Amino acid sequence: MAEIILTIVVEVVKCLAPPAYRQISYLRESKYTSILDNLKTEVDNLKSEKVSIEHRVAEAKTKGEAIEENVENWLEGANDVIVKADKFTDDEAIENKRCFKGLIPNLKTRRRLSKEAERQKEAVVKVLDARRFDRISYRTAPEDIRLIPNKDYEPFESRMSTLRSILSALEDRDVNMLGIYGMGGIGKTMLAEEVARKVKSDKLFDQVVFVEVSQNQDIRKIQGVIADKLGLKLHEESDEGRAGSLYEGIKKVKKILIVLDNIWENLNLGSVRIPLGDGCKVLLTARSLNVLSEKMDCRTNFSIGVLNKEEAWNLFKKMAGDYIEGSEFQSVARDVAKGCAGLPVSIVTVARALRNKNIQEWKDALEKLGRPSSSNFKHVQPDAYKAIKLSYDKLVGEELKNIFLLIGYTAIASIDELLMCGMGLSLFQGVNKMEAARNRVHTLKKELFSMHDVVRDVAISIASTERNVFTATNEQVDGCREWSDGSAIKHCTSIVIHDIKPNLLPKVLECPQLELLFISDDPCETSPVTIPDNLFKSMIEVRVVNLTYIRSLPPSLGLLSNLRTLSLCRCSLPDISVVGDLKKLEILCLRGSYIKKLPVEVGELTWLKLLDLRDCFALKVIPPNILSKLSHLEELYIASELFDFADWEVEVEGVKNASLEELKHLPNLTSLELHVYDVGTLPRGLLLEKLERYSIHIIRIGDDEDEDEDEGWEYWESTGIWCREFRLELNDKIRLKDSLIVQLQRIEDLELRRLQEQDVDYFRNELVKVGSSHLKRLRMRGSRLALSPAESEV
Template sequence: MVESIVTVVLEVAKCLGPPTERQLSYVRNYGSNFENLKTELEKLKDDGASMQHGVDEAKRKGEEIEKNVEKWLASVNNIITEAEKFTGDADKANKRCFMGLCPNLKTRHQLSKEAVRQFEAIVKLREAGRFDRISYRKALEDIRLISNKDYEAFESRISTLNNALRALQDPDVNMVGIYGMGGIGKTTLAKEVAIQFKRDQLFDQVIFVEVPQIPDIRKIQGEIADKLGLIFFEETESGRARSLYNRLKDEKKILVILDNVWESVDLQDVGIPHGDNHKGCKILMTARSEDILSGKMDCRHNFSVGVLREDEAWSLFKKMAGEYINSSEFKWVATDVANECAGLPVSIVTVARALRNKRLFEWKDALGQLRRPSSTNFKDIQPAAYSAIELSYNKLEGEELKKIFLLIGYTYISSINDVLMYGMGLGLFQGINRMEEARARVYTLVYKLKASCMLLEHGSKNEHWFSMHDVVRDVAIAIATREQNVLTMRYELVNSREWLDEGALKFYTSIVLHDSKMNVLLPEVLECPQLQLLSLWTEKSSLITLPDNFFRKLTQVRVLDLTYMHLSLLPSSLGLLTNLRTLCLYCSELQDIAVIGELKNLEILCLRGSYIEQLPVEIGQLTQLRSLDLRDCDRLQVIPPNVLSNLSHLEELYIRSFNKWEVEVEAAGVKNASLEELKRLPNLTTLELCIPDVNTLPKGLFFEKLERYRICIGRWCWEDTPPTCSRTFRLLLGTDNCISFKSGHIVQLQRIEDLCLSRLPDQDIIELVNNKLGSYSSQLKHLWVEGCQAPSPKESKV
């Protein structure tokens, strides 16, 4: 009856004019207007989800999202929330109108008109969501140029700094050099030049590049391109040089710093314009000799960095050793020790730190050691610097700390994880069998080395990373070569004669070839009966073949690191390494790795970043395995059932990108593992896991004994957690992820430090605030809640 009345009224309204007819049509088309709104709303949700997937993918690649895309997604979320609330309220209002028997025409008119408005807004928003691109590659900021805490404004250095600054601002000067002996502070001074120019915005771009000892054109090109956000599409060095040249010419004023130049670097081959080609491109170089700058690089404006004056050296020495050395008992010997450091900052810092809070007889003993000539005539290090660093090494407490220092030095590793993998494999941590205990020991040892100034803080201020001064590393390698028969080469062209000497091979305990051009045919069998560590890091573009019997006689090897390898098939002789404890195949192209299953004593297996599509069933035979790292294995599609659950000794499991978890592992035709298998790992204490589909998540998966974890539920993109956090949980809900706090997934995780919650229903927010947060957040450091509808003040007890 109501519809008939409305129809009659509309016929009359036509005679009254379009405005009146339009208003009454809202009443007649009430149902269709709402259906149109709901249909368009679903389309908008699909568009928003698709765009969010693209955004997540871009973030995983480290790209920046366009501002208009972010604003569009925010508008989508807002209008979806508004439309869903409106349609829900409209349904309730319709039911209240005489139980739906006699619709309220005024209410119908208002609701229908609003439905049309929202429909049109959604159509307009969907049209606006057609972007040419959603992200862009941002030029990377050099963390080394954010701050320069190592810089001391000594008067003797101020003139060198000011001279370099003035020369680089001279329009007629395009190349400036800073030179001085190893450990004198050239790099620190060059960084200060860069920081001052960045602060005063005198250059549009400042780029800092560490030059390999033997210049590697592609590596230098890559370093500069990274800082510029430039992606090369050329394969040849000359093609990349042209691309880089054109990009640098786009910068009106740019400073390129080439740090630690040892040999001639052809700037044209690299693609760096200079001189009349681009007067806005200035170049600052550091080197250990003026001959390198003026003779090999034709740099005519060079400034030396000399040793510190006696008063400056004493000031720095006191700062590092402590004011107690001013006492009458210590001052005479401390003064003599400081003088023996010959004004070299690296010597002063390492020696003073090594003797901090030591007793008088130890100071006297140190003075005697420094006054004795160095037993090694090291070509590139002043004898005083060598003696000072060797003294600091001798003063390290305990053989364990000394071995870790040398290991870091000759292997070039720079992270806690690498020290842990190598150290556990070599058995360097006495009395420790569990990974979590070993990790704590590594943090302690690295902290002690930093406190002794034998290691440096990483620029990111993340305690997981560290670095080593090049002079300190040179000394570490010299000591390791002498005491441990270590062979190490980096950034060098390696040929057979250099390292395949039969007389030397039988004595080597470690062989490390990093970032080297392997211009060598490897022997069919490598005979190194005492070898315990073999680390081969090829260039990313290098192709190297490992003969099938290559490992046959390496019976004592405990650590094997093959990085950036292209291996379709691992050599069968790998299975003969019965003493192998650590195997790292980082970022390698791998196909068949089934032979790994024969390594019955293997404890640590790292396949991080490797191109592997299927984890072989044979991995399940590694019953002694303690750590399995499958992070960033983006091509991994298959983890067979019951492989993970067989690893009964597993303590650490890292899986990020795998998203093929099965719901029921016993079902017919299942080819992948289920998360249920993780419940059968009684020793698991560390877990990194991403679970895109909540439906694969079994109850009771997360147990209280986890010491460290990064767990993401829902389609999150992996981001770096705060450096201070070791326990992170992220929960992303959506229409297809129906899970709440009441299911108990979060409560089982203890001592959460970094908690991220997205799109929670309002009732769960109330539950979180009122009841749950305190039960698992006693150590909470970061809380992030987004896209959730917060409760009203009346609903919350807080």
């Protein structure tokens, strides 16, 4: 009855006093209910939008990107508004605000609540209207692991005065370049890293960049490292374009310190385009004062000497274990430490090699350290050579020793490279399968990949004297007697030549015992190396050939009947049909090479276990009935970061490309990397449950008017180290039911874009079927779904 009377009063006021109508209308229950419902609807909309933004923020953070301040402020503001609105609807609006035991409505309270509900609705709408952002995040330079505090760094007193002097020099306005020099393994890099960490923590510079130069200078690589650490992208192909972009990027930093570690010869800072001065300073390290003062014209230099007796002993104890002090080991251990001559690299390698060994092995080590060094390797001190040779002798088993030497003299830097070379040379004992070999390589990674350059030098020396290995740079080859007359080369088992220049290769390499050949052209050389037609004619035993930046393949390559691994990375090859003659080939890597067509002759390599076509951006033709013939294939990679082979089953240049149906004929396949644009090209029954590792991207293409540019295919990101990774972008033509997700087992990393509401239940059910217990990372992007955090990011 009260509500009826109130309704009549409101209608009368509406007619007689319109200005008062809005205020008195707040007293009606229907008005109050309508306002409250509108508030709840807008809060639900805001919650959905907030979850969507949070998904994008979480994804950006997994990429290491920083979040825009206005986005973080919006999320904070949205959360405050939501909390207040929920409290209002839960604690106040739902309560029965009546008086006289509920018989008569409390009009004063209703009016207040109606106005408050409308005010909160307006606040929610205002936050919703402000949700449009130009971008969610931005790239930041990745943190340099060298600049993270190092628990292994020892602040030796003999180094501290030098450290203080270097820091003082860096604050001197008149000093733009300074250097640290000392023998190999003395600790120059460790001191330089500590300088970099110190100036960063004390904020003496806005940016600190650490770059290892090494003996084989690579200007493009140096530029790339600096760019990466500054968060720059060098898209230019020409050297001039890259240099210009880097120069401008460095100039934008007000104060920057660039550390160039391990300089062997003159490095033209102008070629790199490092703008010395005007806020940019450079710290160099080198073994020779002559390199710093004469070749680099560096006038402020600091020498590092060996550790004193007590410092050497303390470092030795830390590496070997404190148990050696106060035991039967102490006397002999002190003598062993003394035999390392205060050289940190010797102390560390010997102490680690003898850790937990018995007293007899300690005494044997002491005796070996006392012998005269048999090495005259000019870059390594005799004491360092003996110490590192001792640690090499302590490696258990020939497999580990062989891998140690291989990493040393080839300068291999990745798991994939070691895997391909090791398999080609049959270094992994009792291993025939690629997946088993990959697991073996990972167990060796930590122990052998962190090679100090002095350790690498000793590995080269050992390989040279004990394994007949020849390794050199272009300058060392030119004028080398062994190379020119072939007297020593003839007996080599491995040859590694970096940055070779034109006309230095002989017409024929007479190497009947050769098992491994590495040749890399100088990528900056305008005149490419031409490999003589008969170079491979007398290499009947060679098992691994690695050619980098080469422009053509000679016909004699087809004579290598025992070849197991052929790596042709970053080459420009108009014709590679000669590989079809390599009937025993097991590994073919064409990564980053310029090839337009995979020749039909590849189908004759029926023993092939690994085929790598990653980053072959010019590849347009894969003829049919090639892949299906590779019945022993275990690993197949056809993808890249920026360009993908996409024209499956499409006619290109008069040839109809292969179908992915051919993958059904590869029963041994365990690893697959594949990007496709049309889900229709993916056949059913691919036996993907057998895959141990995969990275499959199904990418939408088209010109949809509502397409978000920020969600284009170029922003797809892999975790880098992938095991079982699946990326899928849905649209009107691609539904979740049509995808390969129903065939994928044990997914670890899953990303879905544009997932629709009708797909959610199906997705949950299928995720259970394929084994969601293995899922480590789940991302939803561009989906208008209010999923819980557990459903959006794992």
